[in-house]
Amino acid sequence: MSAPPAGDLLTLDAAAQNLLFRAARTANTFTGEPVPDEQIRAIHDLIRHGPTGFNSQPLRIVLMRSVAARQRLLPHLSERNRAKTATAPLVAILAADTAFHEHLPRIFPHRPGIKDRLDADPAGREAQARFNAALQIGYLIVGIRAAGLAAGPMAGFDPAGVDAEFFPNGRLRSLLVVNIGRPGPDAWADRLPRLAHDDVVRTV
Numbered sequence: 524m525s526a527p528p529a530g531d532l533l534t535l536d537a538a539a540q541n542l543l544f545r546a547a548r549t550a551n552t553f554t555g556e557p558v559p560d561e562q563i564r565a566i567h568d569l570i571r572h573g574p575t576g577f578n579s580q581p582l583r584i585v586l587m588r589s590v591a592a593r594q595r596l597l598p599h600l601s602e603r604n605r606a607k608t609a610t611a612p613l614v615a616i617l618a619a620d621t622a623f624h625e626h627l628p629r630i631f632p633h634r635p636g637i638k639d640r641l642d643a644d645p646a647g648r649e650a651q652a653r654f655n656a657a658l659q660i661g662y663l664i665v666g667i668r669a670a671g672l673a674a675g676p677m678a679g680f681d682p683a684g685v686d687a688e689f690f691p692n693g694r695l696r697s698l699l700v701v702n703i704g705r706p707g708p709d710a711w712a713d714r715l716p717r718l719a720h721d722d723v724v725r726t727v
């Protein structure tokens with residue numbers, strides 16, 4: 524865990540910094556402790572405030588706990604992602620709603636023309652849906668950590684297979700599968716190095 528930069532430049536207290544980022548890890552095993560619906564509701568109530576382009580909020584979440592639901596998902600996951608997804612307390616498919624613009628008259632009412640423009644532009648709409656849902660996935664992972672839980676995000680799956688199985692009408696596009704729960708004692712490999720500020724940031 525790297526030390527915070529010198530000085531008190533971040534408003535968030537050190538314990539919260541650790542919970543959300545510095546000590547937080549991607550979990551690969553979980554305890555059997557369940558993740559109740561109310562906890563997901565509380566996480567969603569927090570992260571729904573994260574910003575999206577024209578307030579579009581295209582992320583959709585499908586939760587699965589039952590063995591039957593997981594059996595529909597597991598064949599579409601890469602081999603190395605199957606065992607942990609079969610045993611995690613909660614599994615979520617995160618998807619982009621390509622018809623998110625239907626909600627715009629309610630959630631972005633001051634620019635009524637955008638819905639009609641997006642109606643006529645399915646490719647642009649899908650690009651917007653994917654980009655903004657991906658932003659919301661970032662908020663969701665941090666929100667899961669804020670609840671004292673760990674997330675195990677996985678892009679290693681066949682999106683066409685998941686979409687055919689779970690979203691046959693074509694409106695939703697799967698982006699990521701995430702295991703959620705309390706991390707098990709052997710949840711982690713060593714933390715991989717992160718790029719430094721000067722590798723990433725430049726001022727022009």
Ligand SMILES: Cc1cc2nc3c(=O)[nH]c(=O)nc-3n(C[C@H](O)[C@H](O)[C@H](O)COP(=O)(O)O)c2cc1C
Nearest residue numbers: 547548549550604676677678679680699711714715
């Ligand atoms: C978008 C995304 C896709 C990922 N896909 C997989 C995956 O398919 N299988 C897997 O085991 N880990 C996957 N990971 C986990 C990353 O390898 C992990 O989050 C990263 O190495 C950082 O680990 P740390 O949080 O423990 O430091 C994925 C993570 C993200 C954010």
